[in-house]
Amino acid sequence: MKLGRLDQAPAGTPWLALCAAGLVLAGCDRAGPDNGGDTTDSASADGGPVASPSPIPAPAPSSAPTPTLKPAVRTPIQRAFRAVFDADSPFIDTNSDHGSDATITAEKLLLIGNRAVLVTSTNFPNGSHGTIGYLGVYYLSAVGNGFTVEGKWPEAVSGHGHGGQPNPWSITERFGKVKSIYSEAGWSGQGYTCSGFALTELAPHAPRSVAWVPIYYDDLGAENGVTKIEGKIAKIVPGKSFVVRYTGSRTFSETWTRKGNEYVLQGNTRMKTC
Numbered sequence: 001m002k003l004g005r006l007d008q009a010p011a012g013t014p015w016l017a018l019c020a021a022g023l024v025l026a027g028c029d030r031a032g033p034d035n036g037g038d039t040t041d042s043a044s045a046d047g048g049p050v051a052s053p054s055p056i057p058a059p060a061p062s063s064a065p066t067p068t069l070k071p072a073v074r075t076p077i078q079r080a081f082r083a084v085f086d087a088d089s090p091f092i093d094t095n096s097d098h099g100s101d102a103t104i105t106a107e108k109l110l111l112i113g114n115r116a117v118l119v120t121s122t123n124f125p126n127g128s129h130g131t132i133g134y135l136g137v138y139y140l141s142a143v144g145n146g147f148t149v150e151g152k153w154p155e156a157v158s159g160h161g162h163g164g165q166p167n168p169w170s171i172t173e174r175f176g177k178v179k180s181i182y183s184e185a186g187w188s189g190q191g192y193t194c195s196g197f198a199l200t201e202l203a204p205h206a207p208r209s210v211a212w213v214p215i216y217y218d219d220l221g222a223e224n225g226v227t228k229i230e231g232k233i234a235k236i237v238p239g240k241s242f243v244v245r246y247t248g249s250r251t252f253s254e255t256w257t258r259k260g261n262e263y264v265l266q267g268n269t270r271m272k273t274c
Contacts, residue, residue, distance in 0.1 A: 077109040080118045083147040084138050089120075098131050100124040100163060107135070108171060110179060113204050116140045116147060119171075119181070122154065127163020129189070134159055135166055135181060137200075137207045156207045157200050159185045166198075175199060176239035181207075184215070187274055191222030194274035199263070211256060211263040213244060217272040227272060246271060 074082065081089045089106035096102040101124070108119040120136040127133070135157035140147040159165040166183035173179055179202045186195025199211040215232070219225035227249045234245040234253065242263070245253045252270055256263040 076116075077106050077118070079145070080109050080116055080138070080140055080147050081106040081120070083140060084118060084120075084149055084152070096124070098124060098127065098163075100126045100128070100131060104136070110171065110202065112139075112179065112202050114141070115150065115204075116142060117202055120154075121165040123159075123165050124163025127161075129161050131163045132158055132161060132185075133163050133165040135169065135183065137181075137202065139206070151206060153207055157181055157183050157198060159183075161187055161189075174236055174238065175242065176201075178203060180210070186216065191219060191225060192274050193218040193221070196273075201261075208261055210258075210261060213256060213263075214269065214271045214273050215244065217274070219272075229271060231271065 074088075078088065081087075081091075085091050085104065089104070091104045093102040093104055103123050103125060105121050105123075106118065107121050110117045110119070116139075118136075118138040118140060120138070122134045122136055124131045124133060134155040136152075136154040137156040138149060138153070139151040140149050157166055157169070160167065166185045169181060169183035171179055172182045175182075181200040181202070182197060183200070184195055184197045186193065188194075193216065194214065195216040196212055196214040198209060198213075201208050201210050213231070216230050218228045220228055229246050229248040229250055231244045231246040233242055235243040239258060241255055241257045243253055243255050250270070254265055254269060254271070256265050
């Protein structure tokens with residue numbers, strides 16, 4: 001079961017051009033003068049004086065100016081991340097509410113209308129079976145050379161157990177004019193494995209979940225297990241509907257239709273779930 005990654009968000013938005021990196025000049029240590037040799041007067045074998053060698057003069061100080069170290073310039077996505085977390089990416093959150101330290105990483109910075117939208121990933125490297133990773137979504141406005149945070153949804157998109165973020169995931173416009181996060185996540189245990197995909201629209205004022213669709217079921221690791229079914233998107237009518245075709249132990253198709261701010265399936269799904 002692997003549903004191919006959907007298309008990525010356009011990368012050519014002039015607003016998101018990277019800032020030029022600051023030039024860092026490396027200093028060089030100079031060795032001090034060598035005043036080696038014994039300069040103490042002593043007597044020769046016949047009692048005559050021995051002349052002391054003259055010390056080597058120190059070199060004149062250089063007239064060249066000392067180079068100034070320039071700090072590196074943060075890119076827009078780095079500045080957006082700092083506006084949210086007051087730290088650079090990746091940020092280790094040791095005050096997580098999930099019983100394990102969280103690693104939060106800046107992933108993408110998008111322009112939605114007149115707002116900047118930062119997408120982050122949150123993983124729990126030492127998370128338990130029941131700990132779920134996330135994608136976070138943050139809406140910001142540009143202020144001078146920085147950003148002001150307007151809205152925070154740190155757990156906007158759910159991921160896998162054991163602390164993993166959704167995988168794969170991508171930004172897509174295949175389902176309509178509104179940019180959406182397409183993400184896959186699942187669960188495995190006691191011989192069963194299940195997963196599905198979610199659609200999360202990045203609407204003008206807040207992200208919103210518009211669909212969750214089961215796409216994989218496998219009970220072959222369980223006692224008397226005989227079923228394995230995988231689903232793939234077969235057709236998309238942007239803003240209206242999409243079709244998922246299932247193959248494996250059973251073969252069938254299901255159509256999800258847009259109703260208001262969500263996609264719904266008429267009746268019950270024939271896809272097995274955990």
